[in-house]
Amino acid sequence: MAYWLFKSEPDTFGIDDLKSRGAKGEHWDGVRNYQARNMLRDEVKKGDLLFFYHSNCEVPGIVGIAEVIKSAFPDPTQFNPESKYYDPKATPENPRWFCPQVKFQSKFKSTISLEQLKQIPALQDMALVRKGNRLSIMPVSADQWQFILGLAQ
DNA sequence: GCCAACGTTGGC
DNA sequence: GCCAACGTTGGC
Numbered sequence: 001m002a003y004w005l006f007k008s009e010p011d012t013f014g015i016d017d018l019k020s021r022g023a024k025g026e027h028w029d030g031v032r033n034y035q036a037r038n039m040l041r042d043e044v045k046k047g048d049l050l051f052f053y054h055s056n057c058e059v060p061g062i063v064g065i066a067e068v069i070k071s072a073f074p075d076p077t078q079f080n081p082e083s084k085y086y087d088p089k090a091t092p093e094n095p096r097w098f099c100p101q102v103k104f105q106s107k108f109k110s111t112i113s114l115e116q117l118k119q120i121p122a123l124q125d126m127a128l129v130r131k132g133n134r135l136s137i138m139p140v141s142a143d144q145w146q147f148i149l150g151l152a153q
Numbered sequence: 154g155c156c157a158a159c160g161t162t163g164g165c
Numbered sequence: 166g167c168c169a170a171c172g173t174t175g176g177c
Contacts, residue, residue, distance in 0.1 A: 007163090032161095033172075056163055114164080132170040134162050160173075165166105 025103030
């Protein structure tokens with residue numbers, strides 16, 4: 001069992017959108033970064049938990065928790081010419097991008113802001129708080145997970 | 154295989 | 166909307 005942090009823009013797909021999907025959850029599509037892809041494809045497993053992070057919004061930060069309910073399968077948007085995530089070099093026989101299925105677990109009463117996270121010495125190893133970080137999928141250690149959980153109300 | 158140009162992410 | 170920090174692309 002591993003822990004992760006997934007970023008999403010709330011205007012596009014926020015934690016409330018995931019909550020509305022209920023027990024069936026939603027597939028986490030649109031990841032088009034190789035480092036993130038490799039983690040999704042090789043390491044993110046059913047039963048893993050993730051912090052749901054809102055980016056590009058008024059208060060960027062962790063807003064809740066979701067659970068991986070199916071490990072990665074080929075991201076269908078890569079085969080769809082109508083999709084903004086279409087990749088002409090990907091084929092069903094040789095898919096390039098992958099997505100797991102996740103479902104809502106809980107939402108924090110208030111956002112644990114990036115500003116707050118940056119000020120915690122115990123979390124300075126997280127890619128999230130490092131300057132220029134653009135990874136949309138990143139691992140969270142068990143210690144970091146517990147520490148951040150302690151900040152949630 | 155180098156690297157300039159370009160595109161994207163995401164905090165501010 | 167700005168722009169720093171990356172990542173990707175493509176000419177050579």
